[in-house]
Amino acid sequence: ESIDVPQTVSFSWAESAYAEEYQITVWDPSQPNVLLVDETVEVTNYSAVFELAQNLAWQVVALGPCGMAEANQTFAFRTIGNLAFNLNTSAITACLNDDASLVLNVGNGYFEPAAITYNVEPAADIDFTFDQDLTDVQPGQPVNVDVSFPLGLNTGTYTLLFMIDDGVHTSQAQMSINLVSAPVSFNLINPPNEELGTSATPAFDWASSEYASAYTLEVAKDADFADVVINQNTNLTNFTPTTDLDGNTTFYWRVKAGGFCGSNTSVPFNFTTLVSGTHQVDEGKISISPNPVDDLVLIEWDGAFSGDRSLRLLQLNGKSVKEEVIRTGQMEVFIDVSGLPAGIYFLELLNQENRILEKLIVH
Structure with a gap:
């Protein structure tokens, strides 16, 4: 009644006196007339291979010159099954x-x-x-x-x-x-939101998003992203275009983080590029007094600018709400802001080569 017998079964039995040969038979008890093994050997052992999970029976008959000895025992066993x-x-x-x-x-x-x-x-x-x-x-x-x-x-x-x-x-x-999970929320970093005077080849930078494997940067000329000018796929969290964006133009940008479980799109930012052919300078900054202001504000500057100049008061979206033409040699100007809504504005001093921006707060 052995179980889990290996598929290659080794049979053995005791020697019988006067036996010259042994006949071994193996069968399936459910089909006793079908012998799986019926062999005559001169030794007291035999090997055969059977299928997995087979219920089998076996016996041996000793053969000699004076006849044969009937088997007085029949053993049953079961080969090992598929234990996967x-x-x-x-x-x-x-x-x-x-x-x-x-x-x-x-x-x-x-x-x-x-x-x-x-x-x-x-x-x-x-x-x-x-x-x-x-x-x-x-x-x-x-x-x-x-x-x-x-x-x-x-x-x-x-x-x-x-x-x-x-x-x-x-x-x-x-x-x-x-x-x-889907990529988690993340922030845009550079250019900052509502920045004015951005380079025509800005270095876009954003925070990484957990569970994101790739990013898509979109830059458009409209807040609905219908007029897309940059659509860039990257595995990084930064990108710098090699072609200049249009000057003196407001652009909107956002990043979509994609991952195994979907995507997450950042809150869009906007920025306004420099006028073509100009560049931002640090020297010659504007002096604003008072700031914050609720009526007249005095704007002064040093001699970093020459030639034809203009002074504009800009909303955060880059729209001009006041503009002054500066005469040659003029180093200051008063602007009346009493009719403007309270908020944050930018003063822009501009000539053919340079541009300076300073923040102005109106109460």
């Missing part, structure tokens, strides 16, 4: 609020009833649905598993362990689950 117990994958990456399907392969060598249990580490409220009763698993039949990852779970790596036990055999199957 594994999952169709060793690891998956899944998203929150998503589902996954697994297949748990169970070999036909387990005895009935076989039972399966499972465990998740670290503990988590992951939902499992099985197409078989885990207390009465059918050997040789795969177990289909549907897994759900509800919102509220912590992202990270989980270990899923399945165990089978039929009272004689035990085995385990393990896999890892990498639970991730």
Whole structure:
């Protein structure tokens, strides 16, 4: 009544006095007239290969010059079954609020009833649905598993362990689950929002987004991003164009972070480029008094600017609300802001080569 006998079976028996040969026969008790082995040998051992999970019987007859000795024993045995117990994958990456399907392969060598249990580490409220009763698993039949990852779970790596036990055999199957989410919110950095006097080749820079694997930078001439002038895919968190943007133009920019579980788009920023052919200078800054102001403001500057000049008062969106033409040699000017809404403005002093911006607060 041996069980789990290897597929290559080694038979042996005691020697019989006066025997010259031995006849060994092996059969399936369910088909006793079909002999799987019927061999005559001169030794007291024999080997043969059988299928997995076969119930078999065997006996030996001793043959000699005076006849044969009838077998007085018949032994039964069962070859080892297919004790495979594994999952169709060793690891998956899944998203929150998503589902996954697994297949748990169970070999036909387990005895009935076989039972399966499972465990998740670290503990988590992951939902499992099985197409078989885990207390009465059918050997040789795969177990289909549907897994759900509800919102509220912590992202990270989980270990899923399945165990089978039929009272004689035990085995385990393990896999890892990498639970991730869509890319998280992130911020744009440079150019700053509503910046004036931005270079025509700005160095775009933004914060990284967790769970993002790539980014798409969009730069447009309108807030709806219908007129896109830059559409750049990158794995980095920065990009500098090699072609100049139009001068004295307001642009809008945003970044889309893409990952395994979807995407997340930043809040858009805008900036206004320098007038073509000019550049920003640090020397010769404007002196503004008072600042903040509610009526008349005095603007003074040094001699860094020459030739034809203009002074403009700009809203944050770059729109001019006041403009003064500066005479040659003039080093100051008064501007009346009493009729303007309270808020933040920029004073722009501009000639053919240089540009200076200073912030003005109107009460």
